[in-house]
Amino acid sequence: AQSVTQPDIHITVSEGASLELRCNYSYGATPYLFWYVQSPGQGLQLLLKYFSGDTLVQGIKGFEAEFKRSQSSFNLRKPSVHWSDAAEYFCAVKGGGADGLTFGKGTHLIIQP
């Protein structure tokens, strides 16, 4: 069965600074990978997804992620964060015939002024 690890429970970044959120997955083949963002009281919004092809994926709101098969990672990056980026970020994987997504426990992003 697949699993997802997000090693950082909380991350604090100054506004305007760069951001990298880590995600490691466990799965035998190439999975489908996703990053979602969840703001308080809101549902999950898809930031980007990777299925195949170019390992650098561009998403909404200026986010990108890079799939690295050798490291089983799919880290999320943004060159300059805004206060509105403060939220919970979830990495998810789908594969192996599973019907649902398998999510990590999330990383809580705090933006310092």
Next chain:
Amino acid sequence: GAGVSQSPRYKVAKRGQDVALRCDPISGHVSLFWYQQALGQGPEFLTYFQNEAQLDKSGLPSDRFFAERPEGSVSTLKIQRTQQEDSAVYLCASSLGGTGYWGEETQYFGPGTRLLVL
């Protein structure tokens, strides 16, 4: 252009009560998913429907949990004899495609129903 909607948004139940949570998927979406998100955790898969057929209920934690989607659109998640450990946010998601396609399909999530069992 309505998204996935869920009702009620908040539900407080006394232990032992039955509750019903409703999900209205995006119109025309074939696939519908239910997830449970405990406090401080990521969502966990409960069950999957393709149209009216419940194809996967492997994530339902006990036989007190029951889901249906009788006409292939609106879905209801029912929890019987609620327990305190059922307190969580219940998320519904839908995607356009069906089996064989939705591995690549984006799942669109509703805002969730926050259930508190006292």
